Amino acid sequence: MMSGMSRRGFLKAIAAGGSLIGSPGLAGTSWRIRGSDRGDLRLVFYTDIHADGTAETSHALAMAAMAINAQRADLVLCGGDLIAGGASLRPEQAAPRWDAYMDMVRAIEAEHHAVIGNHDLVGVRPSDGSDALADPRRDFKQRLGLRQSHGTFDALGYRFILLDSLRVSDDTHQYHGWVSSEQIAWLRELLSSIHAATPIVLVLHMPLLTSFFGATRGATFEAPPNRVVINNTEVLKLFADHNLILVLQGHLHVTEALHWRGTTFLTGGAVCGNWWNGAYFETAEGFNSITLRGDRIDWDYVDYGWTARAEDR
Ligand SMILES: [Fe+2]
Numbered sequence: 139m140m141s142g143m144s145r146r147g148f149l150k151a152i153a154a155g156g157s158l159i160g161s162p163g164l165a166g167t168s169w170r171i172r173g174s175d176r177g178d179l180r181l182v183f184y185t186d187i188h189a190d191g192t193a194e195t196s197h198a199l200a201m202a203a204m205a206i207n208a209q210r211a212d213l214v215l216c217g218g219d220l221i222a223g224g225a226s227l228r229p230e231q232a233a234p235r236w237d238a239y240m241d242m243v244r245a246i247e248a249e250h251h252a253v254i255g256n257h258d259l260v261g262v263r264p265s266d267g268s269d270a271l272a273d274p275r276r277d278f279k280q281r282l283g284l285r286q287s288h289g290t291f292d293a294l295g296y297r298f299i300l301l302d303s304l305r306v307s308d309d310t311h312q313y314h315g316w317v318s319s320e321q322i323a324w325l326r327e328l329l330s331s332i333h334a335a336t337p338i339v340l341v342l343h344m345p346l347l348t349s350f351f352g353a354t355r356g357a358t359f360e361a362p363p364n365r366v367v368i369n370n371t372e373v374l375k376l377f378a379d380h381n382l383i384l385v386l387q388g389h390l391h392v393t394e395a396l397h398w399r400g401t402t403f404l405t406g407g408a409v410c411g412n413w414w415n416g417a418y419f420e421t422a423e424g425f426n427s428i429t430l431r432g433d434r435i436d437w438d439y440v441d442y443g444w445t446a447r448a449e450d451r
Pocket residue numbers: 219255256257343388389390
């Protein structure tokens with residue numbers, strides 16, 4: 139099963155890489171929640187890896203895995219875009235990228251869960267003109283050992299829900315942020331079995347709520363359909379009578395924290411920063427360190443110390 143490097147080799151590969159934590163992380167924040175009374179739960183949320191199989195970025199992934207392990211988290215959650223550019227590749231072309239990403243996953247010591255990102259849809263429109271893959275989620279599911287691209291689990295009194303936030307589109311965007319009607323029905327049934335006070339954490343790739351476009355393009359700019367979940371209010375309404383404490387989302391490559399009607403929304407930056415070309419809107423290559431406590435959530439963004447080569451910027 140092990141492709142590319144062994145786990146030991148993978149970790150040894152970073153031995154000459156210098157310190158793990160380079161510049162300080164962004165200032166942390168803390169908000170009140172109604173958490174579990176069964177103790178603190180430490181999470182790492184990392185997203186937007188964009189593994190491309192090159193030696194340079196594979197080295198970065200080894201550094202990130204080691205920095206994630208240093209957090210001693212109970213759970214490690216991944217927000218998608220595990221590989222780069224799957225949509226235009228045939229599966230055999232995407233395979234080295236999956237190999238590079240899975241080396242990172244195998245190096246992570248804590249329990250690990252991932253959601254699918256738009257770049258993880260493989261063979262949607264192969265650039266060589268070959269036929270589209272019948273199931274563009276096939277490689278994601280196979281590599282992560284999943285039957286389906288959404289799921290749920292419990293940890294220490296918290297309920298985690300992982301969503302597939304994508305649909306393939308025929309327009310120029312090629313995909314939209316969207317939670318399917320099948321998942322909406324599944325969510326409705328799932329929530330009917332969850333106590334109203336149970337703290338819930340939702341993980342998905344496309345943002346359910348963000349201020350990014352207002353902040354960068356102007357207050358009246360409308361977010362494009364390939365940048366946010368179009369049916370976000372339909373999803374959020376499902377949780378109206380539940381204790382949704384945290385939404386972990388990716389895709390935008392910036393760090394952002396919003397608090398809306400009792401829910402904290404964290405946009406998780408990116409392991410690859412500005413697509414491996416440095417920081418993006420001052421968000422360095424990094425990941426999120428989160429602690430869920432009985433009465434609050436603590437959050438910080440950790441720069442794992444990788445620096446893009448100057449000539450790439
Ligand atoms: Fe994305």
